[in-house]
Amino acid sequence: MLIVVDRSPDGGMLLTDDDGTIELPAAELAATVAAREREPGEPPRWVWSDTAARYPELLAAGARVERCHDLRLVDAILAGVDGRAPEPALARTVEFVRPPMPRPQVEALFEFDDVVFDGSSAPVPAVRPGGPDLGRPAPVPTLAATQRADLARDRGPGAPRPRALALLAAAESAGALAAVEMQSTGLPWSAETHDALLTELLGPRPEAPGARPASLTALGAEVERLLGAAPGSIPLDSPPELVKALRRAGLEVSSARSWELRRLDHPAIEPLLRYKKLSRLLSANGWNWLDAHVRDGRFRPSYVPGAVVTGRWGSDGGGALQLPKQIRGAVQADPGWVLVVADAAQLEPRILAALSHDAAMARAGAGEDLYAGIVASGAVESREQAKLGMLGAMYGGTTGQSARVLPRLQRAFPDAIRFVEEAARAGERGEHVRTRLGRTSPAPSEAWRERQLIAASDAATAAQRDEARSAARAWGRFTRNFVVQGSAAEWALSWMAGVRRRLWSPEGGPLASQPHLVFFLHDELIVHAPRERAPEVEQVMRAAAVDAGRLLFQGSPVSFPVTVATVERYSDAK
DNA sequence: TAGGGATGCGCG
DNA sequence: AAAGCGCGCATCCCTA
Structure with a gap:
């Protein structure tokens, strides 16, 4: 059962299902939702414009929702499929149709047949745009496009899931619910332990606000001493100044990046790297971060599906996906x-194995460790080689160890390697690629296309051709990775x-x-x-x-x- | 002095 | 051992 949630012109809420539309005061929404969720049988799927905007309030009032259809997120996906810009107004307008669809035999996880819309049928039921702030009436992201796209895709063994985009819509919407719930409950966080960890690494928290821990100051002074500079004379936190200072000490560096410094043989480098590491910890996840982001034993970042x-x-807020x-x-x-x-x-190499129907790679992944399986297959000598080689294949690496291992992976896993190569070639031609469930890669920019056109003309200079080629390769690396990263996300x-x-x-x-x-x-x-x-x-x-x-x-x-x-x-x- | 770009580094 | 994909955030630095 679909239930469309929308605002009414007078500030109330409109709920529409197969039985018609009811209006209720906004304050009663949560209780109504909770009651419908408690009813026996299959839970309803709430259709609304934006889970992130609607759900926190419901959840706070105790109305936990099992399923929804997020119009904003689904429209963004469909806009990619159709090659149009997402329409924010559209997501605020609720008008939909429900074609009679046979319920699938097997899909216990997601009952997603009811999320399939078809703009070609007469609208039943149709809900008019609600509040005065709503945009022009427009058809809701019809999943007609999804059905067309799905039907157009390959048949046969290993073909994409039937009605993949409908499944993607359901998964994306479920994610939106989970995102709100995780922010609401928060990640259990011990400020006491965090403080102890910081104190262990950096020394006690400085009393004065803005003051740096003594350990960091001392480490900085040691770096300066070893570089033959006066204490406090090198602004270590300024990359350009640091590079200058290192050059003055006779060290050949082009940047202040850690990986470049690591290659140098000089007594100042070790404490300098230690300084950079600790300085980073302090600025990114130090006491200021703790004060700003942890409350009542919980870290509550917002997730953005x-x-x-x-x-x-x-x-x-808080760099939740980069917790060191x-x-x-x-x-x-x-x-x-x-x-x-x-x-x-x-996950990603396994996704690639499945996407490409690479039987040899599937066998290599039969155990718990796919990289070990690749070694056991005889393709490469070490786990490290297997990992670097696969990462290089999926990211488009062209140098170093990963490039050296690639030919051997290609021989052992031809289907997998061909799959990512084809995705790369498509990108280089400016074409779209798709994930397993049909999320579509964006088109390259207008500037990118122009460059390719200019480079293809007779009047093009060698430099223009080089530049265009390099831009084409870069976009190919993006599409190469898109199919794997995107399918892994699904x-x-x-x-x-x-x-x-x-x-x-x-x-x-x-x-x-x-x-x-x-x-x-x-x-x-x-x-x-x-x-x-x-x-x-x-x-x-x-x-x-x-x-x-x-x-x-x-x-x-x-x-x-x-x-x-x-x-x-x-x-x-x- | 507000803001945008560049840099560097954390995560997968 | 670093270079190839995708991010967010703090900081520095330059410009308007």
């Missing part, structure tokens, strides 16, 4: 609770949606009082759970991973194992 073109999430390993010890379960930390082992969303669905119990009380998701990092999930329920949560994480593999790659021999650890602190997970 769909922030990245590939479909990965972004985050806003140095401070992960501060992520600490409540007393009597644990963190169940799971991550997908070698797997991860499906995984997360499955974990979320399996964890929730309507009888379990408020979300935070039962096992719940608290963190998501591209291929990694953390659940906060009462200790005695950890074994059950571990099983949920594994089972949802198996489901995700089936949802995206039904019939594929590629497995997607997850490593799971039950710990009190995040830093103990691996």
Whole structure:
């Protein structure tokens, strides 16, 4: 059952389902939603313009929602498919149609047939645009485009999932719900432990605001001494000044980057690198960060589904997706609770194996460690080579060890390598590529196209040709990676949606009082759970991973194992 | 002095 | 051992 949520012109709320439209005061929305969620049978799918705008209030009022359809996120996906710009006004306008669709036999995870819209039918039911602030009436992102695209795709073994875009719409929307829930419950964070870690590494917190820890000042002075400079004479935090100072000391450097400094043989380098590391920790995740972002034992970043073109999430506030390993010890379960930390082992190469139907690579991934499997296949000598080679293949590396290993990987895994090469060539030609579920890569810029055109003309200079070629290659590296990173993001969303669905119990009380998701990092999930329920949560994480593999790659021999650890602190997970 | 670009580095 | 993809954020530096 679809229920469309919209504002009414007089400030109330309109709920529309198959039985018609009702209007209710805005203050009663949460109670109504909660009641509908409690009704026996299949839970409704709430259709609204923006989960991030609508759901926090509902959740805060105790109305946890099982499924939704986020018009804004889905329109962004469909705009990519159609090659048009997303229409913000459209997402605020609710008008939809529901074609009679046979319920699929098997899709226990997502009942997504009801998210398929078809603009060609007469609208039933149709909801007029609500409030005075709404944009012009427009058809809601019809998934007609999705059906066309899906039908146009290959058939046969290993063909994309049927109605893939409808599945993507459901997964993206489920992610939006999870994002709001994770921000709401927050990541358990011990300010005390964080402070202890900082004190151990940097010394005590300086009393005066803005003052630097004494340890950092001392380390800076040592660097200056070893460079033969007066104390306080080198602004170590200014890259240009640092480069100048290093040059004065006879060191050939072109930048202040750590990896470049590491190659130098000079007594000042070791303390300098230590200084940079500690300085970074202080500015990015020091006491200021702690004051700003941790409250009542929780870190509550906002997650931004769909922030990245590939479909990965972004985050806003506190750098949630860049938590350095140095401070992960501060992520600490409540007393009597644990963190169940799971991550997908070698997710991207496994995704590539499945996308490309590479049987040899599927065999290499039969165990828990795909890279070890590649070594066992005889393609390369070491795990490190296997990893570097695969990363190079997926990112488009052209130099160093990864490029040297590539020919051997190509011989052993021709289908996988051909797949990413073809994605790269398509990008170089300015074409679109698609993820497994049909998210479409953006078009290169107008400037990019012009450059290619100019370079192709007879009048082009050698420099123009070089530049155009280099830009083409760069875009090819992007599309090469897009298919893998984007499909991996879809797997991860499906995984997360499955974990979320399996964890929730309507009888379990408020979300935070039962096992719940608290963190998501591209291929990694953390659940906060009462200790005695950890074994059950571990099983949920594994089972949802198996489901995700089936949802995206039904019939594929590629497995997607997850490593799971039950710990009190995040830093103990691996 | 506000703001945008560049740099560097954290994560996957 | 560093270079190839995608980000967010703090800081520096330059410009308007």
